[in-house]
Amino acid sequence: MPCKITVENLQAWYYNKIILNGITLPVQANEVTAIIGPSGCGKSTLIRCLNRMHELTPGARVAGRVMLDHKDIYNGSNPVETRRKVGMVFQAPNIFPTMSIYKNVAVGLSLNGHRNKTHLAARVELSLQQVGLWNEVKDRLHQDASGLSSGQLQRLCIARVLAVDPEVLLMDEPCSSLDPIATIKIEELLRELRQNYTVLLVTHNMQQAARVSDFTAYIDQGNLIEYGSTPEVFIRPRDSRTENYITGRGY
Amino acid sequence: MERFYQIDLRKIWDWLMVGLCALSTFALLAILFCVLGYIALQGISGLSMDFFTKMPVPVGLSGGGAAHAVAGSLVMVGLACILGVPWGVAVGVFLAEYEGSRLGDAVRFTADVLTGMPSITAGIFIYTLVVVEMQSFSALAGGLALSIVIMPVVARNTEEILRLIPRSMREAALALGIPEWRVILHIVLPTAARGIGIGVTLALAGIAGDPVPLFFTALNNHYWSLNITQPMASLPMEIFRYATAPFAAGHKLAWTGSIALIGLVIIPMLAARILMPGYKIRR
Numbered sequence: 001m002p003c004k005i006t007v008e009n010l011q012a013w014y015y016n017k018i019i020l021n022g023i024t025l026p027v028q029a030n031e032v033t034a035i036i037g038p039s040g041c042g043k044s045t046l047i048r049c050l051n052r053m054h055e056l057t058p059g060a061r062v063a064g065r066v067m068l069d070h071k072d073i074y075n076g077s078n079p080v081e082t083r084r085k086v087g088m089v090f091q092a093p094n095i096f097p098t099m100s101i102y103k104n105v106a107v108g109l110s111l112n113g114h115r116n117k118t119h120l121a122a123r124v125e126l127s128l129q130q131v132g133l134w135n136e137v138k139d140r141l142h143q144d145a146s147g148l149s150s151g152q153l154q155r156l157c158i159a160r161v162l163a164v165d166p167e168v169l170l171m172d173e174p175c176s177s178l179d180p181i182a183t184i185k186i187e188e189l190l191r192e193l194r195q196n197y198t199v200l201l202v203t204h205n206m207q208q209a210a211r212v213s214d215f216t217a218y219i220d221q222g223n224l225i226e227y228g229s230t231p232e233v234f235i236r237p238r239d240s241r242t243e244n245y246i247t248g249r250g251y
Numbered sequence: 252m253e254r255f256y257q258i259d260l261r262k263i264w265d266w267l268m269v270g271l272c273a274l275s276t277f278a279l280l281a282i283l284f285c286v287l288g289y290i291a292l293q294g295i296s297g298l299s300m301d302f303f304t305k306m307p308v309p310v311g312l313s314g315g316g317a318a319h320a321v322a323g324s325l326v327m328v329g330l331a332c333i334l335g336v337p338w339g340v341a342v343g344v345f346l347a348e349y350e351g352s353r354l355g356d357a358v359r360f361t362a363d364v365l366t367g368m369p370s371i372t373a374g375i376f377i378y379t380l381v382v383v384e385m386q387s388f389s390a391l392a393g394g395l396a397l398s399i400v401i402m403p404v405v406a407r408n409t410e411e412i413l414r415l416i417p418r419s420m421r422e423a424a425l426a427l428g429i430p431e432w433r434v435i436l437h438i439v440l441p442t443a444a445r446g447i448g449i450g451v452t453l454a455l456a457g458i459a460g461d462p463v464p465l466f467f468t469a470l471n472n473h474y475w476s477l478n479i480t481q482p483m484a485s486l487p488m489e490i491f492r493y494a495t496a497p498f499a500a501g502h503k504l505a506w507t508g509s510i511a512l513i514g515l516v517i518i519p520m521l522a523a524r525i526l527m528p529g530y531k532i533r534r
Contacts, residue, residue, distance in 0.1 A: 053426055058351050084428030094419040098441050108427035111437055157423070164427055 034213035087166035093153035151182025294506030330394025343409025390483035393469025408450030462487035
């Protein structure tokens with residue numbers, strides 16, 4: 001199976017505190033890989049290292065290699081280019097409040113020098129259709145987004161990322177601020193998106209990982225404890241720590 | 252019984268403290284209305300288009316205005332705005348976006364010191380730097396002195412407003428692969444525009460009525476002049492001159508000048524609040 005991203009002995013620090021203790025992890029192309037683990041285990045830091053967002057935090061440092069299509073994103077790559085290929089969706093919808101719905105989706109292109117209006121409009125429509133939002137917002141594209149529900153806002157944020165045409169999607173607990181119905185919509189969306197994108201999903205919700213992902217990685221205290229296909233990890237975990245975490249026993 | 256007694260005491264304290272806060276607020280409002288009311292009472296009768304369009308007339312004649320002072324104030328505050336606002340906003344962006352550096356801390360401290368510095372020092376500084384060199388008092392020097400007064404105020408205010416913009420918004424933009432300078436220019440600054448704009452109008456209000464930096468720089472001019480290389484009149488300087496002149500007509504012009512000055516300050520403030528793109532920062 002082809003690997004889209006290979007993480008090799010990745011270490012990450014905030015100032016002198018080590019967050020990731022050398023993680024090695026393959027990420028399969030066109031699959032959903034879930035990253036689970038207790039709070040503060042480093043799972044958010046891990047995915048923030050994959051599009052070089054980690055280094056934007058003061059005191060942050062990284063060592064090791066992250067190979068995207070066999071090319072190290074930390075060695076001789078431009079972080080801005082990397083982020084266009086590896087998009088990111090955050091915990092809470094973070095739209096740009098001064099922009100209309102249309103501009104929110106188009107901004108990744110328009111601020112990167114795409115001026116062709118018909119091309120932009122087509123990308124915006126396509127992205128909104130991909131996240132199932134087009135019919136809900138097509139009549140109010142040029143109004144601000146304040147009237148949307150948080151589930152719609154989160155899908156708008158996903159559309160905004162898709163508009164840039166990335167290859168990988170990093171999702172940092174994308175449903176943690178949503179109600180169950182909005183969550184289900186995002187999960188269905190994730191199942192569809194993996195046909196065209198490689199998806200990494202950080203989640204606290206074990207059922208979500210089990211429902212959505214093809215592969216699961218369990219991380220604890222900055223170490224990768226277990227990695228395997230999702231049924232394997234959930235039904236027959238090899239490590240007792242994984243089992244304890246998944247079953248909620250005596251962690 | 253003991254408990255009821257305690258609850259009563261708590262309520263009494265509550266009323267007392269709320270009452271004190273209300274009293275302070277009313278005292279402030281009363282002073283504000285007294286000042287504004289008195290100025291209006293004294294000056295409103297002289298307020299007409301003539302004040303803004305006509306020059307002062309010789310002592311003994313009736314009518315006339317202070318068009319030269321209104322125009323002078325607009326020119327010099329405008330100059331201060333053109334020079335000081337982009338400069339201050341740029342410093343504010345540096346302080347907010349590149350935090351944690353030694354240089355940033357030094358700049359912040361300097362800005363705070365400059366904010367607290369008496370404005371006459373800005374006048375003396377420009378006097379030695381510009382007026383002595385040009386061998387003439389000038390509106391340009393006046394505008395420069397005023398810009399030095401507002402720059403640190405605008406810078407620190409811009410920094411504070413930019414810090415209120417959620418980090419998540421910057422991250423969202425950066426994660427789209429937008430270069431940092433574009434994120435700051437096209438996303439962070441427009442979101443903060445309203446707060447920065449209101450801060451700018453407050454800073455402008457401070458300099459519009461301040462004659463002190465102008466004593467050594469623009470000086471004053473009793474005649475109509477829009478030449479920025481020459482001395483220029485301004486409302487605060489002319490208010491001072493009229494108010495200390497021994498003529499009733501002059502006193503009246505001074506009062507009307509005060510109203511004009513308040514208008515000059517309040518109109519941009521209201522405009523910023525009403526017209527600026529409205530993102531009210533929620534915390």
